[in-house]
Amino acid sequence: MKRHFVTIKDIARELKISVATVSRALRDTYDVNQETRQLVLRKAEEMNYKPNFNATGLVKNSSHNIGIILPTITNYYFSTVVTGIQEVAYQRGYNIVLYITNDSAEREKDILNDLSLGNIDGLLVSVSSQPGQNDHFEQIIADGIPIVFFDRVAPDIKASKIMQDDYQGAYEAVEHLIGQGYKKIAHIAGPSGLLFTERRMEGFMAAMKEHRLPVKDEWIIHSGFSMDFGRRDTLQLLQCKTRPDAIFAVNDRKAVGAMLALKQQHINIGRQMGIIGFTNDPMCEIISPTLTTVEEPALEVGRKSCEFLLNHINKKNFPPQELTLPTKLIVRESTRRK
């Protein structure tokens, strides 16, 4: 295991100049004679020199690693966000280091504790939906590690946050339902306490109110994000004294769960019960009838989050800011009335 890589020392020796000059030439900082500079660059290329991040990191107190902490990557939204993050990180020469919490606040805390802060230049996080204090994040920020939250943001922390327009997306979803003639609209929501869950709820409420449609308490159910919760929530909805004629689901997985439940109960989707989801997961086009949904700009959320974080890391004065990306209604069969 004793491999040796080319170092600036090697280059210096070959060129019979000092390591300091090589170092300066390589980074094009300070005044370096353009000729020597070219010489060094050429030699470095020729010798296939690669900087040793441990060494630069040790000096600069940085690592070129950015951490990502998120609940899971085995679903469309998160895996796409990660792809977006990876894209810009790679391009800018940063490694991404992945931590998966399985949506456990416990695990999240453990990760943060274990985290050798010296080994990470910044953090991209989407919080777990389990209730839990968020002090640990404050602590990290206080330690000088910038954090950018995406999608599932921690509400009361002063840090950059990238979201999609959950309120507006929900509003348009419900308005679309109303436009199709549905009147008794239910909402199967995510766990309460998560900001985007609440935003979607607010959008739902606002649209209903705007169109003077009543919302029964029994039409609103908070539960988890999985398909199975969608199924269960729907079964529960079918027991309501006043049965709803449409369901706005907080995400596509729950919407699909709802559809499965309805199909099993032989309730016609579209005619008897409209369904709309959120995300635009590819499965929307696979299920029959196809699922109307609100598209989230997942890739863009990933890219922007990473760009923001890199700015926080590299710019002296880059204040925390929030970015809300637009969503887009995608109409398919599950909300077709005829």
Place this chain on the structure above:
Amino acid sequence: MKRHFVTIKDIARELKISVATVSRALRDTYDVNQETRQLVLRKAEEMNYKPNFNATGLVKNSSHNIGIILPTITNYYFSTVVTGIQEVAYQRGYNIVLYITNDSAEREKDILNDLSLGNIDGLLVSVSSQPGQNDHFEQIIADGIPIVFFDRVAPDIKASKIMQDDYQGAYEAVEHLIGQGYKKIAHIAGPSGLLFTERRMEGFMAAMKEHRLPVKDEWIIHSGFSMDFGRRDTLQLLQCKTRPDAIFAVNDRKAVGAMLALKQQHINIGRQMGIIGFTNDPMCEIISPTLTTVEEPALEVGRKSCEFLLNHINKKNFPPQELTLPTKLIVRESTRRK
């Protein structure tokens, strides 16, 4: 950005002992007085000491980073593999560094070239399906960086390889089809040149031969892995002089594409045309009829790959080996004849 972390020097000063002793105590190597050791450990805990990986890495010439290079993470199989990798890496204190090739051999090569080898202790890779030399991998191995291939392995390279039993899985899939009474079985395969594509093809062939069923050339189509290729391949299959009565797809996405095409052509899935996939992607249960498939042990592939790699990194003599994990037939509606 001038944050200061606790160092062993700080601990040494507090305890009025030397840094060497602190270092030794912390790692429980060499002979250290148990009392001093406890003292150091307690103090480290108290001061919230975290080792600086840049420093250890610089000395040990390692980084505690392992790289993953794969075509994409936005599908069920790969995102699950990554989850498995992350699980064991995290547990063993390694960071995972993600590189996504978008299935481009070009990009793959770029990544490998850009890769600062000093910044990675080992590599987990699933090669792109685009044709391309694999010499670059040889080079990396020659440089002393261990590589473990998973799923899409490079055939002619001497390195550890983790796969699922593609041959056996395919064999059982086809045998199941035959057991259901299908006789004219087509195979919509992946790009040729990929080992697992070939293995599945061989399993298909062997089962057909074993049961003395003819295989027409026109029943075998090689193309890409996406749903859309599945759709197109199927449309093509429907033009055959002798139309097949069942399709074995190389993966679930192509199987789903096939189903979509068949539904559009109003061909009854199951009765008129049996379909079986490979992977056991959650969408198998979403599509209607539900899709019979061969389950791949994705999580386990990820875990094992990472374990193997860590062994290569840390054990002196851990020779390259191949591991084949079992698959499992999951029967659903798409192969029900009646």
Place this chain on the structure above:
DNA sequence: GTGAAAGCGCTAACAT
């Protein structure tokens, strides 16, 4: 414009 040398945090001889 360039070189010498100190030092980032840690480990590993080498001493004692």
Place this chain on the structure above:
DNA sequence: ATGTTAGCGCTTTCAC
């Protein structure tokens, strides 16, 4: 069992 010191590869004062 513990201390001293050199050095990993690099950046950055401080000289010249």
